[in-house]
Amino acid sequence: MNKNKHLLLSERLLIEQHLNNRMSFKGIGKELSKDPTTIAKEIKNHIYFKRSGAYGRPFNDCINRNSCTSTNICGKQGCRDRMCKFCAATSCTTCCTVYQKEICLHLSKTPYVCNGCSIRRNCTLEKRLYIASDAQKEYEAIRSESRQGIQLTQSDAHRLDNIISPLLRKGQSLHNICINHKDEIMYDERSLYNYVDYGIFSARNIDMPRKVRMSRRKPKKIYKADKACRIGRTYNDFTVFMQSHPCFPIVEMDSVEGTKGGKVLLTLHFTIPQLMLAFIRDANTSQSVIDIIDPLYLELRPDVFCDLFKVLLGDNGSEFSNPSAIEFDKQGNRRTNVFYCDPSAPFQKGAAENNHSLLRRIIPKGKSLDIYTQDDINLMMNHINSYGRNNLGNKTPYEVFSSLYGEAILRKMGVTFIQPDEVTLHPSLLKK
Numbered sequence: 092m093n094k095n096k097h098l099l100l101s102e103r104l105l106i107e108q109h110l111n112n113r114m115s116f117k118g119i120g121k122e123l124s125k126d127p128t129t130i131a132k133e134i135k136n137h138i139y140f141k142r143s144g145a146y147g148r149p150f151n152d153c154i155n156r157n158s159c160t161s162t163n164i165c166g167k168q169g170c171r172d173r174m175c176k177f178c179a180a181t182s183c184t185t186c187c188t189v190y191q192k193e194i195c196l197h198l199s200k201t202p203y204v205c206n207g208c209s210i211r212r213n214c215t216l217e218k219r220l221y222i223a224s225d226a227q228k229e230y231e232a233i234r235s236e237s238r239q240g241i242q243l244t245q246s247d248a249h250r251l252d253n254i255i256s257p258l259l260r261k262g263q264s265l266h267n268i269c270i271n272h273k274d275e276i277m278y279d280e281r282s283l284y285n286y287v288d289y290g291i292f293s294a295r296n297i298d299m300p301r302k303v304r305m306s307r308r309k310p311k312k313i314y315k316a317d318k319a320c321r322i323g324r325t326y327n328d329f330t331v332f333m334q335s336h337p338c339f340p341i342v343e344m345d346s347v348e349g350t351k352g353g354k355v356l357l358t359l360h361f362t363i364p365q366l367m368l369a370f371i372r373d374a375n376t377s378q379s380v381i382d383i384i385d386p387l388y389l390e391l392r393p394d395v396f397c398d399l400f401k402v403l404l405g406d407n408g409s410e411f412s413n414p415s416a417i418e419f420d421k422q423g424n425r426r427t428n429v430f431y432c433d434p435s436a437p438f439q440k441g442a443a444e445n446n447h448s449l450l451r452r453i454i455p456k457g458k459s460l461d462i463y464t465q466d467d468i469n470l471m472m473n474h475i476n477s478y479g480r481n482n483l484g485n486k487t488p489y490e491v492f493s494s495l496y497g498e499a500i501l502r503k504m505g506v507t508f509i510q511p512d513e514v515t516l517h518p519s520l521l522k523k
Contacts, residue, residue, distance in 0.1 A: 103223035110206035137226035141218040151215045154193040189481040244352025256294035274378035329430035339401040343443035349460035360443035364492035367446050369468050377413040400427045449475045452516045469505050477509035
């Protein structure tokens with residue numbers, strides 16, 4: 092096998108050609124003298140998303156598109172006599188209360204793209220394609236970016252400096268700091284030595300006496316995330332666990348980013364009442380998640396918390412890489428069970444993903460979260476949780492949750508009800 096070699100444009104063109112001919116990863120790898128996993132990673136890393144319809148039909152990825160009879164949901168004058176499922180505009184999906192995005196189930200398994208799909212010409216869902224020329228451009232851009240400067244934002248540098256520099260000046264080693272603060276730092280030890288060398292922090296090499304005395308050597312690499320945390324917590328384990336405990340409520344946890352390196356939201360979504368909580372964090376670290384779970388556990392009281400959060404289902408983000416600290420309190424008592432979705436399978440916690448679309452109506456994707464406080468986030472979630480849902484019988488998540496667990500718990504979690512006519516799902520709600 093031709094290992095540790097970058098793919099060339101000619102090889103990417105062959106991959107695209109063979110995908111169109113429905114050749115397996117094993118067959119493509121054999122022809123290119125590459126491991127099949129190399130082919131799979133190449134395709135997954137360079138998927139091109141295309142919103143296109145079929146012959147005579149516009150793009151429409153709503154799960155209810157075949158039975159939908161709605162008209163003029165967007166309120167535009169030119170759409171009065173046209174059914175929404177035949178409309179080429181995408182604004183209908185943001186206005187429709189029953190819209191649910193459908194993702195083709197074939198995309199969750201090999202080849203992960205629509206190349207070579209026999210029904211592609213008749214499909215109105217979002218297409219996922221592997222295009223060799225685009226993959227080559229992405230590869231070249233990433234290769235160029237990886238060789239330029241330091242991959243550290245100003246806010247991250249300031250955060251790390253506040254943790255590391257005071258301890259270095261006290262005579263502590265950088266290795267010891269990384270061990271004691273691994274859930275806050277989330278960077279490799281070798282990288283931190285380089286940052287000190289480059290003068291990124293206020294502490295300098297002179298503050299590390301052993302580094303001044305000793306010649307440079309290559310330390311053992313310490314990974315920020317322990318891959319063993321998934322053992323016994325995979326999605327298959329989750330499925331088996333829920334078969335044994337079918338009455339346990341499920342809470343889906345996820346992160347919502349603003350700009351890279353800025354503040355991040357932690358969302359906790361109760362799948363049955365569809366109520367969502369959101370907490371703002373200064374950085375996307377595992378310690379920031381623990382710092383939210385611990386106070387919530389005490390605020391609700393252990394017995395109530397254990398009843399509400401029996402199962403937590405998250406993705407494979409590094410912020411959830413310390414499941415034991417979430418599952419057990421400081422006395423070692425179990426308070427929840429943490430499980431992980433499969434990699435690249437967000438549909439396994441689709442309820443939270445769908446609810447994020449309401450959140451994005453107020454805070455559009457790509458907008459920085461640094462200007463918001465927890466009070467702003469609570470206000471936003473109160474409006475979202477007071478918004479009626481068709482699949483709840485036109486009830487709101489607030490009403491359904493309160494009927495199941497009582498309003499006293501909602502008040503402890505900072506959730507209040509907004510009258511229907513006052514609900515706002517628009518950026519003007521948090522206008523600064």
